[in-house]
Amino acid sequence: MPIDAANPVPPAFPRHVGMDQVPDHVPPELIRQSGLTVGPEFLAGPHDFMAALHEKQPPIYYDVSPMGNMWHMLKHEDALFGLRHPEIFSNEGATPFPRDPDDYFYFIPIEIDPPHHRKYRNIVDPVFSPKGVLKLEEQIRRRSNDLIDGFIDKGECEFTEEFGRPLPVSVFLDIMGLPQDMRDTFVSWAMQLLHSNDRAIMGQAMQSITVYLKEAIAEKKANPDDGVVSLIAHAAPDGVPLSDKEIFGFVCFLFIGGLDTVFATLNNIWLYLAQNPDKVQEIHERPQDIDKVVEELLRRWSVTFSGRVLDQDYEMRGVKMKKGDRVTFILPACNFDPEVFPNPLEVDFDRPRRTILAFTVGVHSCMGAHLARLEVKIALQEWLKRIPSFKLKPGTHIEYRPGGVIGPENFSLVW
Numbered sequence: 001m002p003i004d005a006a007n008p009v010p011p012a013f014p015r016h017v018g019m020d021q022v023p024d025h026v027p028p029e030l031i032r033q034s035g036l037t038v039g040p041e042f043l044a045g046p047h048d049f050m051a052a053l054h055e056k057q058p059p060i061y062y063d064v065s066p067m068g069n070m071w072h073m074l075k076h077e078d079a080l081f082g083l084r085h086p087e088i089f090s091n092e093g094a095t096p097f098p099r100d101p102d103d104y105f106y107f108i109p110i111e112i113d114p115p116h117h118r119k120y121r122n123i124v125d126p127v128f129s130p131k132g133v134l135k136l137e138e139q140i141r142r143r144s145n146d147l148i149d150g151f152i153d154k155g156e157c158e159f160t161e162e163f164g165r166p167l168p169v170s171v172f173l174d175i176m177g178l179p180q181d182m183r184d185t186f187v188s189w190a191m192q193l194l195h196s197n198d199r200a201i202m203g204q205a206m207q208s209i210t211v212y213l214k215e216a217i218a219e220k221k222a223n224p225d226d227g228v229v230s231l232i233a234h235a236a237p238d239g240v241p242l243s244d245k246e247i248f249g250f251v252c253f254l255f256i257g258g259l260d261t262v263f264a265t266l267n268n269i270w271l272y273l274a275q276n277p278d279k280v281q282e283i284h285e286r287p288q289d290i291d292k293v294v295e296e297l298l299r300r301w302s303v304t305f306s307g308r309v310l311d312q313d314y315e316m317r318g319v320k321m322k323k324g325d326r327v328t329f330i331l332p333a334c335n336f337d338p339e340v341f342p343n344p345l346e347v348d349f350d351r352p353r354r355t356i357l358a359f360t361v362g363v364h365s366c367m368g369a370h371l372a373r374l375e376v377k378i379a380l381q382e383w384l385k386r387i388p389s390f391k392l393k394p395g396t397h398i399e400y401r402p403g404g405v406i407g408p409e410n411f412s413l414v415w
């Protein structure tokens with residue numbers, strides 16, 4: 001049914017949670033409790049866990065989890081197909097974030113199916129296009145160097161706290177036109193929302209985000225500036241201003257999509273490089289190949305997933321799924337599909353070019369992908385110029401966070 005984002009309604013399809021809520025049409029032999037994003041095996045090494053799924057599980061299985069039951073899809077080919085067919089795999093009601101059913105809103109653009117989806121992307125795509133983000137290049141270099149100035153002489157840093165998190169979050173706040181002094185508060189809200197497996201904590205975080213963003217939107221409506229919050233608050237596609245719910249749902253999703261993903265990516269990459277000096281050396285020796293380097297690192301260390309809801313009964317690989325079933329394309333596992341990326345855990349900057357799924361594909365492909373690529377590239381360039389070799393501080397214990405964005409907790413580096 002066509003969506004009316006100005007008058008949102010909670011999704012009609014229920015969330016199933018737990019073994020007693022497995023629908024009858026799911027064959028028992030396809031039911032798993034894989035522990036994805038929360039189990040001990042995942043938390044011990046999430047990317048190794050993803051690669052091993054191809055050996056341990058069928059390409060499509062029904063996962064039962066405290067976070068919700070859903071079909072998991074592991075194959076690169078199936079993800080390309082599913083993500084390019086929104087008329088079968090719909091985004092309506094597909095995100096896991098809780099909302100007040102009496103004051104419901106959609107996360108925009110992620111929960112909007114075509115054709116309405118395009119009208120929202122058109123508002124902000126120019127800011128996030130390859131040309132749009134290039135304007136941010138100098139600013140990202142300056143912010144990277146300012147951060148490095150803060151710790152280089154110590155010969156060590158807490159990577160997440162001192163670089164991996166402040167860099168993308170401050171760039172994001174600049175783009176949005178939001179104040180830098182909210183950086184740490186924003187990060188803590190995002191962590192509670194994206195890394196808790198307790199829906200009550202997620203709900204509280206959502207409440208804090210709501211109160212803050214509603215005030216920020218009202219401020220931008222009264223005093224426009226050139227940030228993205230103001231751009232959205234004043235948008236009028238086809239001459240019709242966005243409703244308050246559309247504005248809020250859009251700004252709110254940018255907050256969710258744009259904060260945690262880049263710093264999780266930086267964390268994963270720096271942790272890997274700290275333990276693989278030969279790869280650092282290769283990056284130094286091949287400055288002209290930096291884009292290939294970034295692409296391969298993004299494939300190897302992809303951090304998130306694409307959730308969908310079936311809009312019709314559908315059969316894939318002989319598995320019969322029903323309208324209303326939830327499906328997650330396990331993008332990090334798709335990026336390790338050995339049929340597409342042989343020897344998938346190896347970082348090989350000369351891999352034949354294939355579509356990587358870090359940012360998904362299709363209409364909902366990540367709006368921030370060009371920005372994220374640019375941030376990773378500049379961070380690598382500026383860091384390696386000033387800290388050409390580095391390693392993990394001896395005794396550092398690595399812990400991964402549970403939840404929908406994969407990355408390690410803080411770790412210390414020395415040089």
Ligand code: HEM
Nearest residue numbers: 109110257258261262265306307359360364366367368372
């Ligand atoms: C390395 C960093 C990032 C990764 C790995 C990433 C990944 C993704 C993925 C996988 C999706 C698709 C989700 C789905 O299919 O359900 C997505 C969508 C999206 N991302 Fe990102 N993202 C990153 C950075 C960003 C940034 C920096 C922003 C904004 C400033 C952003 C904004 C969005 C938006 C708005 C969407 C929804 C697009 C739509 O529905 O049309 N992302 N991202």
